Amino acid sequence: MALQTTNPTTTESWKKLQEHYESIKGVQMKDLFKEDADRAEKFTLKQGGYYYDYSKNRITEETIELLLELANELGLSEAITKYFEGDHINKTEDRAVLHTALRAPEDAEIFVDGINVVPEVYEVRGKIKDFSEKVINGAFKGYTGKAFTDVVNIGIGGSDLGPAMVVEALKYYKNHLNVHFVSNVDGDHVNETIATLDPETTLFVIVSKTFTTQETISNATTIKNWFLKHGTQADVAKHFVAVSTNLEKVSEFGIASENVFPMWDWVGGRFSLWSAVGLSISLAVGYEHFDGMLEGAMEMDSHFETTPFEENVPVILGLLTVWYNNFFGSESEAIIPYTQYLSRFSAYLQQGIMESNGKGVDRAGKPVDYQTGTIIWGEPGTNSQHAFFQLIHQGTKLIPTDFIGYIASLHGDTDHHNKLMANFFAQTEALLNGKTKKQVIAEFEEKGVAKEEYEALVNFKMFTGNRPTTTILGEKLTPKSLGNLIALYEHRIFIQGFIWNIFSYDQWGVELGKQLASGILKDITSDEISEHDNSTVNLLKIFKGIN
Numbered sequence: 093m094a095l096q097t098t099n100p101t102t103t104e105s106w107k108k109l110q111e112h113y114e115s116i117k118g119v120q121m122k123d124l125f126k127e128d129a130d131r132a133e134k135f136t137l138k139q140g141g142y143y144y145d146y147s148k149n150r151i152t153e154e155t156i157e158l159l160l161e162l163a164n165e166l167g168l169s170e171a172i173t174k175y176f177e178g179d180h181i182n183k184t185e186d187r188a189v190l191h192t193a194l195r196a197p198e199d200a201e202i203f204v205d206g207i208n209v210v211p212e213v214y215e216v217r218g219k220i221k222d223f224s225e226k227v228i229n230g231a232f233k234g235y236t237g238k239a240f241t242d243v244v245n246i247g248i249g250g251s252d253l254g255p256a257m258v259v260e261a262l263k264y265y266k267n268h269l270n271v272h273f274v275s276n277v278d279g280d281h282v283n284e285t286i287a288t289l290d291p292e293t294t295l296f297v298i299v300s301k302t303f304t305t306q307e308t309i310s311n312a313t314t315i316k317n318w319f320l321k322h323g324t325q326a327d328v329a330k331h332f333v334a335v336s337t338n339l340e341k342v343s344e345f346g347i348a349s350e351n352v353f354p355m356w357d358w359v360g361g362r363f364s365l366w367s368a369v370g371l372s373i374s375l376a377v378g379y380e381h382f383d384g385m386l387e388g389a390m391e392m393d394s395h396f397e398t399t400p401f402e403e404n405v406p407v408i409l410g411l412l413t414v415w416y417n418n419f420f421g422s423e424s425e426a427i428i429p430y431t432q433y434l435s436r437f438s439a440y441l442q443q444g445i446m447e448s449n450g451k452g453v454d455r456a457g458k459p460v461d462y463q464t465g466t467i468i469w470g471e472p473g474t475n476s477q478h479a480f481f482q483l484i485h486q487g488t489k490l491i492p493t494d495f496i497g498y499i500a501s502l503h504g505d506t507d508h509h510n511k512l513m514a515n516f517f518a519q520t521e522a523l524l525n526g527k528t529k530k531q532v533i534a535e536f537e538e539k540g541v542a543k544e545e546y547e548a549l550v551n552f553k554m555f556t557g558n559r560p561t562t563t564i565l566g567e568k569l570t571p572k573s574l575g576n577l578i579a580l581y582e583h584r585i586f587i588q589g590f591i592w593n594i595f596s597y598d599q600w601g602v603e604l605g606k607q608l609a610s611g612i613l614k615d616i617t618s619d620e621i622s623e624h625d626n627s628t629v630n631l632l633k634i635f636k637g638i639n
């Protein structure tokens with residue numbers, strides 16, 4: 093099958109969407125609600141224990157029809173098949189993209205270059221299970237015979253953000269092991285972390301797909317040297333394990349082959365928490381919960397693969413991003429979880445979404461002349477309300493926002509949960525309806541404020557409303573529902589990259605900085621400063637104390 097390289101803006105459906113946008117851009121969502129008593133029902137999907145209410149978006153049924161027409165015109169169905177079947181859709185690295193294989197059922201058959209990868213996946217899953225159980229129940233001990241109390245995940249990017257986000261998200265389900273994360277090459281990070289740890293009872297998990305990442309190898313080396321001040325070289329085998337595709341480099345580092353958890357080049361770093369990269373998740377909450385998360389993701393995979401597009405959650409939500417990004421000119425999207433457990437969720441998705449779709453060259457290798465990847469940001473509600481919601485409500489930018497909340501709280505504190513969720517619902521209502529001049533004046537008058545006193549304030553207190561939100565309301569935050577939610581965003585990334593005609597699964601944009609840093613490190617550590625622009629040379633001189 094030939095590679096689909098159509099510029100989406102040249103399609104018939106794009107032209108129709110452009111015309112439709114012109115006719116709808118001034119429409120008020122609150123009027124659409126008045127006109128259609130069933131609007132909420134019409135635009136709510138239910139999947140995997142979540143309600144997805146996208147009715148508070150600037151859309152009509154025609155918008156969805158046209159967006160689906162665009163997806164069909166570009167051949168979305170075939171693209172989904174290729175994605176799930178292990179085609180090398182990561183063309184620039186010539187790799188399959190199969191994070192879905194990591195959570196596929198045991199009897200599934202998924203071929204990469206003629207080899208069914210599912211048995212290998214289950215073999216590694218078995219190893220993760222076995223190892224986690226032994227560490228948790230104390231059968232696997234440190235070099236002085238003590239059971240482990242702490243685990244340090246050493247990794248960065250996809251080898252850190254996913255596990256760190258999930259360990260925090262599933263804190264409610266955690267066991268006695270305290271899991272720490274060291275990522276930054278800044279020595280303060282690693283030194284602050286080890287300062288609190290006992291080498292006799294700490295297990296180190298070095299996670300690096302390539303095992304060449306400067307940050308990870310530096311942190312792992314610092315930690316190993318610190319460890320060797322206490323234990324011996326032979327004790328390293330009891331305290332260090334690695335997750336990587338690069339078995340040679342792992343062995344050079346001194347890690348025994350039985351302590352290596354393999355992964356595969358068909359798993360992208362930012363999609364890898366389902367692989368052995370998730371070992372620290374399994375250690376923190378136990379393999380059963382890790383497995384529960386995979387099950388939730390598998391449920392979303394099957395929904396995405398088999399559900400007609402008009403009821404397909406990743407398809408609909410992915411297309412909504414295209415609608416705002418390319419027709420309304422929205423540059424960013426906020427993701428606001430109303431649960432403290434998901435406090436790292438937006439940071440995690442920043443890598444997932446921005447590293448995937450922050451591309452300016454299309455699948456034919458030509459610069460694009462339309463907008464692609466959105467800027468992702470967010471913090472948990474209600475903290476975000478007291479920080480940046482001012483801009484979302486009254487600023488000049490249109491920021492489509494996902495609100496994620498749960499019906500049941502984990503701690504069962506109804507008082508707190510009711511207050512939290514009252515804010516959750518209130519915000520989307522406020523963003524929808526805003527507050528008119530009439531309403532502002534009526535409020536002043538109700539309070540008996542004289543006209544000459546309030547007149548100058550009216551404009552400041554008005555809210556335009558008509559600001560789009562999508563409400564994702566789940567039953568309860570569990571390993572399974574978390575897995576389902578993460579997989580939803582993964583598939584949204586696919587949808588968007590597909591429509592924008594870009595390759596979502598490479599990340600060449602991170603290379604240049606890495607390359608220059610290695611040259612600059614030589615400038616810093618030697619007497620010479622090589623050729624750079626004048627600003628960089630000046631700054632290096634200041635840093636090195638050269639006048």
Ligand SMILES: O=P(O)(O)OC[C@H]1O[C@](O)(CO)[C@@H](O)[C@@H]1O
Pocket residue numbers: 248249250251299300301302303304305308361362447599602
């Ligand atoms: O797991 P590795 O190979 O250390 O890479 C870490 C991260 O570095 C990147 O390659 C680029 O920042 C990410 O895509 C990846 O998740």
